[in-house]
Amino acid sequence: MRDIFIFLHIKIFFYFVRIHYRTPSLMKNVYQTLKHTKFREKRAIKEKFKRRRFRFLKIARLILYLAKNKKEIIKFRKNKSRSISRNLTNPQIDYHYVNAPVDFSFRKNYREVTAFINKIKTHFDKKHNVYVRFDHVINIDYDAIVILLSILVRFKAKKIHFNGTYPRNTVAAEKLKGSGFFQALKQRDFKESKNYFLGSENSIISTHAETTVDSKRSNEILKKAAKFIWNEERRIPRVQTVFIELMQNTVDHAARKEHKRTKVHDNDKRHWWVSVSYKEIGQNKSVCFAFIDYGVGIFESLKNKPETSFWYKILDKIKERFNPKDDSDALKHILSGELRATSTGQPFRGKGLPGIKQAFDNEQIFNLHIITNNVYASISENKYFLMPCDFKGTFVYWEINESTTSFKIE
Amino acid sequence: MEPLKISIAKDFSGTPGPRYIWEGPDSGELFRTTVLYPALKEAQRKGVELIINLDGTAGYGTSFLEESFGGLARKDDTNPDPFNEKFILDNIQIISNEEEYWIDIIKGYIQEANNQQYVKSY
Numbered sequence: 378m379r380d381i382f383i384f385l386h387i388k389i390f391f392y393f394v395r396i397h398y399r400t401p402s403l404m405k406n407v408y409q410t411l412k413h414t415k416f417r418e419k420r421a422i423k424e425k426f427k428r429r430r431f432r433f434l435k436i437a438r439l440i441l442y443l444a445k446n447k448k449e450i451i452k453f454r455k456n457k458s459r460s461i462s463r464n465l466t467n468p469q470i471d472y473h474y475v476n477a478p479v480d481f482s483f484r485k486n487y488r489e490v491t492a493f494i495n496k497i498k499t500h501f502d503k504k505h506n507v508y509v510r511f512d513h514v515i516n517i518d519y520d521a522i523v524i525l526l527s528i529l530v531r532f533k534a535k536k537i538h539f540n541g542t543y544p545r546n547t548v549a550a551e552k553l554k555g556s557g558f559f560q561a562l563k564q565r566d567f568k569e570s571k572n573y574f575l576g577s578e579n580s581i582i583s584t585h586a587e588t589t590v591d592s593k594r595s596n597e598i599l600k601k602a603a604k605f606i607w608n609e610e611r612r613i614p615r616v617q618t619v620f621i622e623l624m625q626n627t628v629d630h631a632a633r634k635e636h637k638r639t640k641v642h643d644n645d646k647r648h649w650w651v652s653v654s655y656k657e658i659g660q661n662k663s664v665c666f667a668f669i670d671y672g673v674g675i676f677e678s679l680k681n682k683p684e685t686s687f688w689y690k691i692l693d694k695i696k697e698r699f700n701p702k703d704d705s706d707a708l709k710h711i712l713s714g715e716l717r718a719t720s721t722g723q724p725f726r727g728k729g730l731p732g733i734k735q736a737f738d739n740e741q742i743f744n745l746h747i748i749t750n751n752v753y754a755s756i757s758e759n760k761y762f763l764m765p766c767d768f769k770g771t772f773v774y775w776e777i778n779e780s781t782t783s784f785k786i787e
Numbered sequence: 788m789e790p791l792k793i794s795i796a797k798d799f800s801g802t803p804g805p806r807y808i809w810e811g812p813d814s815g816e817l818f819r820t821t822v823l824y825p826a827l828k829e830a831q832r833k834g835v836e837l838i839i840n841l842d843g844t845a846g847y848g849t850s851f852l853e854e855s856f857g858g859l860a861r862k863d864d865t866n867p868d869p870f871n872e873k874f875i876l877d878n879i880q881i882i883s884n885e886e887e888y889w890i891d892i893i894k895g896y897i898q899e900a901n902n903q904q905y906v907k908s909y
Contacts, residue, residue, distance in 0.1 A: 589805075589810060589811035589812075590804050590805035590810045590811035590848070591804070591811055591812070592802040592803060592804040592805075592811070592812070592813060592845065592846075592848070593802045593804075593812065593813075595802075595845075596801075596802045596845040596846075599845070612844075612845050612846065613846070614844070614845065614846030614847070614885060614886055615846065615886070616846070617845045617846025617847075618846050618847060618848060618849070620846075621804070621805070621846070621847070621848030621850075621851070622848055622849065622850075624805070624811075625805055625806065625810070625848055625850050628805065628810050628811070629810075729849060729850075732849055784885055787843060
């Protein structure tokens with residue numbers, strides 16, 4: 378009896394011990410035993426060597442691949458940007474960062490905008506990828522749109538990366554969006570062309586570019602402008618004259634100096650750009666034109682006129698006759714057409730630049746601004762002065778409104 | 788006899804363009820060689836006046852007009868047999884009701900070209 382009682386107690390004891398043995402706290406204790414710790418250490422070392430072996434094999438495979446396909450890689454590297462050579466496994470585009478001016482208006486903030494253009498041009502010439510920070514831009518004027526779009530297209534056409542940030546200011550962002558800037562930025566299959574059109578037929582801003590004197594195109598632009606102002610398509614001859622003079626200036630300088638009649642090689646042709654924007658303030662409607670070309674500017678092109686041209690040594694003639702204090706004063710005299718043709722004694726008006734000034738004097742165009750080389754001219758305010766920075770090109774801005782003379786289309 | 792009449796808008800182009808043919812479409816050089824010079828020669832043969840109407844176009848560049856009219860009096864590769872300034876001014880009548888100032892300017896182009904004081908504007 379006594380033996381049976383002891384045996385039962387032992388059985389019950391071991392039963393509880395077994396239950397207790399199966400609980401987590403007991404499992405944890407088992408896990409932390411010396412035998413299991415050693416097992417875990419051995420396993421960790423094995424995993425470590427396994428990972429190292431895998432990495433080594435990956436690099437070895439890559440080296441073998443490079444050795445086999447050397448020629449293809451060299452060709453690939455030449456065609457792509459320089460950054461691909463930095464990290465072949467994970468190529469990154471190395472951008473050069475440029476901050477856009479806070480007040481992006483060529484007419485009002487010519488200093489910063491000229492510096493911005495020159496910086497971008499330097500990167501373009503060196504084929505650097507560019508990242509433009511627009512975060513802090515508060516104002517983007519219509520004249521800045523043509524600059525931005527022309528820069529963007531030139532980069533894209535040469536397959537150089539161009540990227541940037543959105544402006545935080547919603548008005549500025551909307552203007553850029555409406556101009557077709559982001560659309561062009563995201564476009565992947567951009568090809569170099571003789572002509573471009575950005576924006577859309579119904580947008581507030583549209584931008585055109587060409588390498589020829591295309592009077593048909595300028596006429597279409599003016600017909601659309603007329604429809605906005607007068608609700609019907611009309612001819613605007615004085616403004617067409619201004620357009621043709623500017624296009625002629627751009628195309629002319631690209632030509633060879635000796636033989637103006639021979640065809641210019643395609644590589645020498647230069648685009649002119651014009652952005653057209655529509656403004657409506659109350660009942661007053663106006664259309665703004667911002668024209669730009671990245672040639673050498675008016676003064677440099679005047680220095681290179683051929684001997685047979687009337688404009689040959691025009692700057693020397695102006696110096697002799699009027700003794701201008703600087704280039705801005707010289708531009709004032711050129712625009713006024715005061716220099717007279719020696720044979721007829723008539724003022725040299727109606728030719729090129731003086732014709733543009735004449736259109737302004739006859740109140741056919743308004744708010745006329747010219748920026749070229751180091752000269753800033755606000756003809757409407759009669760301000761001509763030298764800029765501290767040089768702009769290689771010609772920028773002209775003007776507006777038309779209901780008082781501009783127009784004729785019906787027959 | 789009735790004078791010969793040309794309307795640039797109807798007989799050539801509604802959008803006159805640049806100076807030279809290579810610069811773009813509807814150039815002054817093209818107008819002079821294909822329309823104006825032959826018309827003036829015909830007027831000379833018949834002994835009549837040539838009336839040129841500038842109205843109805845989208846507008847003119849000064850280079851177009853200089854090459855067209857000044858080129859008549861200037862000797863070069865495209866015009867080996869130029870007209871005399873006096874003949875041109877006596878036998879050409881320019882009508883420009885929309886932009887009257889062009890008439891005097893064109894006469895100035897013809898005079899300058901004839902005197903060879905100024906051969907090419909650019």
